[in-house]
Amino acid sequence: MTHLLQLVPSGGASPRALALLESERLLVLVNEDAMNVTFFALKSDGTLTPLDGVLRAAGAASVPVGPAAASPLAG
Incomplete structure (x- = not known):
């Protein structure tokens, strides 16, 4: 059975x-009206x-993924 683990604020308006x-x-989460992208670590639980x-990502409405999408967290 599926159950809710937690509620977490998205970090912006209109996820x-x-x-x-x-x-x-x-x-990786796009908040459209806040014009930002927020990031969350996924823990083992x-x-x-x-x-x-x-x-900051004005006009963002999607999240590109795959080999061509560079990670903004890569250093």
Whole structure:
């Protein structure tokens, strides 16, 4: 049976799209009206931890994923 693990604020207004990057244990969330992208660490128990830093993204409404999409967290 599925059950709710936690409620986590999205970090902005109008959460629109998300991408779960399992190998990086990262959830990327686009908040359309806030014009930002927020990031969450995926813990082993399935809960999320908000990460510091918000990417400003005016007009963002989707999350590109795949080899051609560079990670904004890559250093």
